[in-house]
Amino acid sequence: MKINEPSRVGNVNPYRKTAAGSQASAASRASRKDEVQISTEAKELLGSVRNSEKLDELKKAVSTGTYHVDAKQVAEKLWPYLK
Template identity: 50%
Template sequence: MKINESGRVSGIANPYKLQQEMRAEQFGTKRRKDEVQISPEAKEMLQSSQLNQAERSKHIEQLKQSVASGTYHVEAGKIAEKLLPYLRS
């Protein structure tokens, strides 16, 4: 028994692909390609987040050091103010 190559489809054409090719030939159109457009606002947000990344990482390192040394102080009043709206609803 002979086994054909695994990547080869023997004589069966893809009807969907053939239909697309025929339509493209009829209308003289080329295949469209996907395109992505990024808004200026999104570009600005990306730039500002990248600029703030260094400052943010510095702040996080300071917080880690203060927690590790035991000098970090938690303000219970601020936590309560933030939790209160969720507890009321």
């Protein structure tokens, strides 16, 4: 490998720059508070987890025989489709 311009690399120490920058950023991080942002996808997943828990409860109630259907509510929901 041949380097044509060795002076380009020169006296640059990238670690020295980041050390000074990290001290300043550490001070700014100490003064600000933590934040949490939840994405819409995560909120949807949380909703689906809650729905699956409710579904599991319904399955358990049906399998044990403790789930009862209110005939009046079923009739009210079916009535618009039968008109």
